[in-house]
Amino acid sequence: MRNILAAAAAALLLSSIAACDFVRFPGDGGPEPTIPEAPPETPPGAPGPPPPVVEDSEFERPVETPDGETPPEPGRDTPSDGTTPQPDPVDAPADPPGDAPVDVPVSETPVEPETPVAEPPPEPQPEPEPVAPVFSYFQPGALLAGSGGGFPEQVVHAPGMLFPIKSAPAVLQSQVFAFGGGVAGGDQCDARNYGAPWRDNFCETRSANRTTPFCPVARIHQGQDIRVGTAADCKTLRGQKADVRGLHEVVAVEDGIISSISTYTVKLRAEGSIYNYMHLNMKRLAVTAGQSVKAGDLLGYVSNDFGGTPTTIHLHFEIIQNTAEHGWVHVPPYLSLVSAYERRESGPGEQLEPEIGVASAEVFVIPEGFEIIE
């Protein structure tokens, strides 16, 4: 009787320990592993840096090197790749002290000594794939303070279109008013450019008398600028000859025909819409004029071609659409791009709160006579 009771106690103890192992390694038939979510407070790309500070009210244009590049400015180029370091949830200790199997001294019990106390620890389970990065964006029409008046009441003008960048991370952002731009100065490869939340720059101030019914004033930017990749990518591209750049793939957003290829523009004609892609590496285009393309087909690569005029490395993207109210006009591409990026990343972006009355917001004042070209 005594032996039976002792054996029962030992069996219960062993099953308890085994149960602990079962719980600790849920991949072995236990509960489904939960995929850790990225911390919502600081998703990659957010919170972004404050608007670029214009020091001492000086709006100096960046000095261009002979090949049209903006040289880095000492002290403004940070080494980061623009992403906020995130704690890796899967690296957190799964078994905090105290939850490990209890090592019970059993040597004094009369049960068989050769019985293993616990099974050998199983192989570590592969870490779950990280959650696809989300992005954050300011509401449509919320241009950088002082960069112009935006159009807030936007719709998705091109539903179903693909994002024009195949796979690389992207930031919708002003080029003129961000680091490395003509107004803000600094270095275009500044990591802060690549970590900022997305921002609309359709309707942004320009010197040329361009208009669209969707902007409150004339002399505006008729498209959306898209910075692509990382600060390190930017530096890599800047160090390459312009005609060999081929890091970030630009793709057709819809089925259509390449209706024109000019000095710095590729035109994709689709049904009721024309998509203008500017500043690609025009020496490495993957399409020819008159060619039919399918959505997702490679068109070329992001660069800074602008007919000899310097600009930053980015994609300028326009949608000209035949609207019921206005006929053929430039329409705001911002929400179409936000929606397309969400589909590409299989996750929604985070719309940031409006920056109403933010005292720290920089307000740009464009110097008289200053020409804003692109």
Next chain:
Amino acid sequence: MNRTLLFSGLLVSTLTLTACDRVFQRPADTSGTEAAAPGTPDTAEKVADGELPVRPESASSSAVIDWEAARRDLAARSAEDIEGSFSVQSGGDAAPVPVFLPSGPVAAQSGDVAVRFQPTNDGYYAFFPAEAYDIIVNGTNVVMTEPGAGVAPARTMAFNFQPTTNGGQVAFSRYGADYLVEFECKELVNGLPACITQDEAVAFARDLAISGTR
């Protein structure tokens, strides 16, 4: 002694199982805390659900084309007027909108770039290379309407010019279809595409003539 040992074993087993419960519950508790953290945007919940935001979208529709008027106007063009101009196919296989093209003779080639005419599902485009700029004439029967938009204003006979990042464009409507003439500058002057003026662009658009119908 034996009874004491037995009860000790049972107690240890019970405590071990209790610890197992804690191991099991901790991840669930933690994730619940994260989900309820203040300031978490609504979109984060949609990430978990795999849902994407639903936003208002424009919808496409096809315009009604006045083919009878287009055929009448094409027939009214004299043979002299048509001679030397760019000709396109008419009939059932023609573009789904009346085709407007330059009325006068056009060079079939400029450098190594040739004239192109391409019917599309919604209309057509025609490409004409020129000295300082290229010209693309687009016609479409597709109209994009914003959600909640009222009755669209009737199209007029106006030629609407807009300077663009590439040069300029002129939009106009005829027979229910909508047309866009794009001028693509080949060079920038002081960083600006100044290859064509508004007067020149509108004059070119006015000179387009109906060249094909169904």
